[in-house]
Amino acid sequence: MNRRDSLKALGLTAISTTVLLEACKQPEAKTDVAAPEESTKEAGREQWELDRDKNLKSETFFTKHEMATITVLADIIIPKDEVSGSASDAKVPEFIEFIVKDIPEHKTPMRGGLKWLDVYSFNKFQKPFIEASADQQISIVDEIAYPKKARPEMQAGVAFFNRMRNLTASGFYTTEMGVKDIGYVGNAPNQWAGVPADVLKQYGMENVKI
Amino acid sequence: MSDFQIKKSPTVYDAIIVGSGAGGGMAAYVLAHAGQKVLMLEAGQNFDPRLDSHQLKWPWESPRRGAGTVRPFGDFDASYGGWELEGEPYTQKNKSEFEWFRSRMLGGRTNHWGRISLRMGPDDFKPKDGLTDAWPITYADVKPFYDKVDRMIGIYGTAEGLENEPDGIFMKPPKPRLNELFIKKGAEKAGVRVITGRGSVLTEALPNNNDRAPCFYCGQCGRSCKVYGDFSSSSCLVNPAVKTGNLTVITDAMVREVITDKDGTAKGVSYVNRKDLQEYQVNGKLVILGASACESARILLNSKSTSHPNGLANSSGVVGKYLHDSTGASVSGFLPQLMDRKRYNEDGVGSVHIYSPWWLDNRKLNFPRGYHIEYWGGMGMPAYGFGGGVAQMNGMVPGRDGKMKEAGGYGKSLKDDYRRFYGTGVGMAGRGTAIARESNYCEIDPNTVDKYGIPVLRFNYKWDKDEILQAKHMQETFLSIMKEMGAVVTSEIQGADTNYGLLNPGKIIHEVGTIRMGDDPKKSALNKYCQAHDCKNLFVVDAGPFVQQGDKNATWTILALSMRTAEYILAQKKKQNI
Numbered sequence: 195m196n197r198r199d200s201l202k203a204l205g206l207t208a209i210s211t212t213v214l215l216e217a218c219k220q221p222e223a224k225t226d227v228a229a230p231e232e233s234t235k236e237a238g239r240e241q242w243e244l245d246r247d248k249n250l251k252s253e254t255f256f257t258k259h260e261m262a263t264i265t266v267l268a269d270i271i272i273p274k275d276e277v278s279g280s281a282s283d284a285k286v287p288e289f290i291e292f293i294v295k296d297i298p299e300h301k302t303p304m305r306g307g308l309k310w311l312d313v314y315s316f317n318k319f320q321k322p323f324i325e326a327s328a329d330q331q332i333s334i335v336d337e338i339a340y341p342k343k344a345r346p347e348m349q350a351g352v353a354f355f356n357r358m359r360n361l362t363a364s365g366f367y368t369t370e371m372g373v374k375d376i377g378y379v380g381n382a383p384n385q386w387a388g389v390p391a392d393v394l395k396q397y398g399m400e401n402v403k404i
Numbered sequence: 405m406s407d408f409q410i411k412k413s414p415t416v417y418d419a420i421i422v423g424s425g426a427g428g429g430m431a432a433y434v435l436a437h438a439g440q441k442v443l444m445l446e447a448g449q450n451f452d453p454r455l456d457s458h459q460l461k462w463p464w465e466s467p468r469r470g471a472g473t474v475r476p477f478g479d480f481d482a483s484y485g486g487w488e489l490e491g492e493p494y495t496q497k498n499k500s501e502f503e504w505f506r507s508r509m510l511g512g513r514t515n516h517w518g519r520i521s522l523r524m525g526p527d528d529f530k531p532k533d534g535l536t537d538a539w540p541i542t543y544a545d546v547k548p549f550y551d552k553v554d555r556m557i558g559i560y561g562t563a564e565g566l567e568n569e570p571d572g573i574f575m576k577p578p579k580p581r582l583n584e585l586f587i588k589k590g591a592e593k594a595g596v597r598v599i600t601g602r603g604s605v606l607t608e609a610l611p612n613n614n615d616r617a618p619c620f621y622c623g624q625c626g627r628s629c630k631v632y633g634d635f636s637s638s639s640c641l642v643n644p645a646v647k648t649g650n651l652t653v654i655t656d657a658m659v660r661e662v663i664t665d666k667d668g669t670a671k672g673v674s675y676v677n678r679k680d681l682q683e684y685q686v687n688g689k690l691v692i693l694g695a696s697a698c699e700s701a702r703i704l705l706n707s708k709s710t711s712h713p714n715g716l717a718n719s720s721g722v723v724g725k726y727l728h729d730s731t732g733a734s735v736s737g738f739l740p741q742l743m744d745r746k747r748y749n750e751d752g753v754g755s756v757h758i759y760s761p762w763w764l765d766n767r768k769l770n771f772p773r774g775y776h777i778e779y780w781g782g783m784g785m786p787a788y789g790f791g792g793g794v795a796q797m798n799g800m801v802p803g804r805d806g807k808m809k810e811a812g813g814y815g816k817s818l819k820d821d822y823r824r825f826y827g828t829g830v831g832m833a834g835r836g837t838a839i840a841r842e843s844n845y846c847e848i849d850p851n852t853v854d855k856y857g858i859p860v861l862r863f864n865y866k867w868d869k870d871e872i873l874q875a876k877h878m879q880e881t882f883l884s885i886m887k888e889m890g891a892v893v894t895s896e897i898q899g900a901d902t903n904y905g906l907l908n909p910g911k912i913i914h915e916v917g918t919i920r921m922g923d924d925p926k927k928s929a930l931n932k933y934c935q936a937h938d939c940k941n942l943f944v945v946d947a948g949p950f951v952q953q954g955d956k957n958a959t960w961t962i963l964a965l966s967m968r969t970a971e972y973i974l975a976q977k978k979k980q981n982i
Contacts, residue, residue, distance in 0.1 A: 237455050237456050238451075238455070238456035238457060238458050238482075240449070240484050242490070243474050246474065247467060250467075251467070270814055270815065271814045271815070271818065272818075272819055273815055273816060273819070275816050275819055277819075277823075289469065292467050292468070293468060293469075293471070293788075296467070296468045296471065296473050297468075297471065297473055335814060339812050339813055339814050340810045340811065340812040340813065341795075341811060341812050342799065342810065342811055342812070343810055356795070359795055359812075359814065359818075360789075360791070360792050360795075363790055363791035363792070363794070363822065364469060364788045364789060364790055364791070364792075365469070367786040367790040367791055367822065368463035368464055368469035368470070368786050368787060368788065368790060369463075369464050370462070370464060372786065373462070373463070373785075373786055375819075375823070376786060376790075376822065376823060376826050377747035377783075377823070377826065378747075378783060378784075378785055378786060378826075379747055379748060379749050380622070380623065380749040380750070380751035380783070380784075380785060381460060381462065381622060381624075381751070381785055382460075382622070382749065383620035383621070383622065384620065384621050384749055384751075385620075385621065386578055386579060386621040386749075386750070386751070386752045386753070387579060388579030388580065389579070389580070389581065389582045389585065389750070390746075390748055392746075393582060393745075393746055393748070394585075396746070397582065397585075397586075397741065399582070399585045399586075399589075402585045402588055402589055403588075404562075404580050404584070404585075404588055404598060404599065404600050404757075404758055
């Protein structure tokens, strides 16, 4: 069955099929960060949105050192495992560079948090965070990754790590790699027939009716 | 010599409609199909869901991964607009915090709305408690139009026989999702009725319509639908009306005022073109406002003349008053039973699969009227913010080894937690009746103009104890449902200090009532056909005419009333009364 036939089998009409075949095309670029593009015209976008994106993409916020630190942290938060790659495999640092410009409230807490991390690392190990050994890095992360048990004086680090963890998850699970990992299988034309029978049975919901 | 001029068109249209949302779209549809030559002015730009929708895009196709930075409901949402528009301010009085959402686009806010399509009931039109003024019309007056709207546009649901939640002409409803079955069970234990949702999404082919295709269950109605499987004014009303050859649409036309003759009759509309910033004037035998409750009130109040010194249709002084938006409060959390759940596509429709209509007797309560409950949850498409709560949730329930662990973390164990918690989310929100009060209003701010030089609105709005106590009841009910379904609450528990989570007025985007109808010209701006008491060839077809909104979302009633008004216009024209 080719794609057109399978769409027909789903009960879609000729007009929807044509529109959907177009809409279902995966974007050509496999990169996980939208490539900088000409902001001339795009369907469904106001011109000011396109101009704004273009401006944001032309700016650079983080320094090389900051980006390297973000990369180490992101990969500590989401490392490669048997299911999927790491945060940096999914270009999470590049996403973070964009999003702090897009949502400027992130800028100071991120910059300041990275600085806090380096100062803490320097006081403890006489090295900035990225030059500390893997074990040393993890020992610092252990002090800021568990909000409830962290020592009160680590609160600035905890707040930074919370933000860094959230941005990393946002950046990772919104890529093709992350969506596959988490198992989201929607965003495709289908006929919704309700909860599968085995799942209803698993939760004892066979007899629940709305 | 200045080159400033007002470009006047010699054409006289049968009707000029301001606004292309549900109200303006329906009026245009009816009039254009009846052969009337109609001009529609839309303040925003053109929008056609078939071409402009972001439906079926993946999160990585947005550089901000769907975050709501430029569009409040996310980067793929079908709204050119928001609560703040560049160069188009509004102001507040007495520390009001009214929030006014505007979509500047063909079809207006119908492009992104929730498609929850509820009829107001007999008690909503004629309240039994005497607290608010009755409408000059009854449910029986509107029912035939609700019926026609159902058939024309399409709506799913189930006949329930509830008196104040009238049944419509329904297509088959979507099946419930797994979390919705948990909700049903839990809510029943908590004494709350749950019924099938009612949404304007085509779950079946629409008879005699070749432009719209049935829903294919992507759950993305908020992005607008490329196959026109749901209701947007652009796809279902305006485009078909244009096809008759009788409707002309001018976009980017920001209306300044309605022009009246010496005898006070409306003769046209003046507007500024947002693109070339030139001034235009167009003429019509009728003017129909459908710019939204607040924008239409603004136009009327700005249309001052010697015959209408208080603003057009405002000899009563009620224009702008009785503004009310639905109340809203919510609770969210997760269902530990659903951890490690099987993956499958449960996108469903983009409107509600289930809801709880108001179920209690107010005689036993300390607040009037009521609210309905909308529910959400499940395995949605990841977007910015994904996994945000996992680092707290993983400290609330035992891990894989059965032992409690410390909230937070990183690495492979955290990555495993993101998977375990995916799809466990559940939440609910109330949408309730806010009382229409004369003291809640919008008016012209004499000191402020927008970038087009049009005086802007200033809001004065305070929640009263009626709404606050209702929000308190919502919170208690939601927590009880969450408990009965075995959910863990993760949202903050709201108390008196935050008015029980009651959102700012305007936040639910159901604002209505600013140009209310009534039999008494001293107490209302419009008669029961939405015709101005003071100006017989002026009509209002948005939510301005609402006397008192029920807890039902406004759109289906706007559509029914606009159709009723348009048919009245045709009948009056035939009798040569207008």
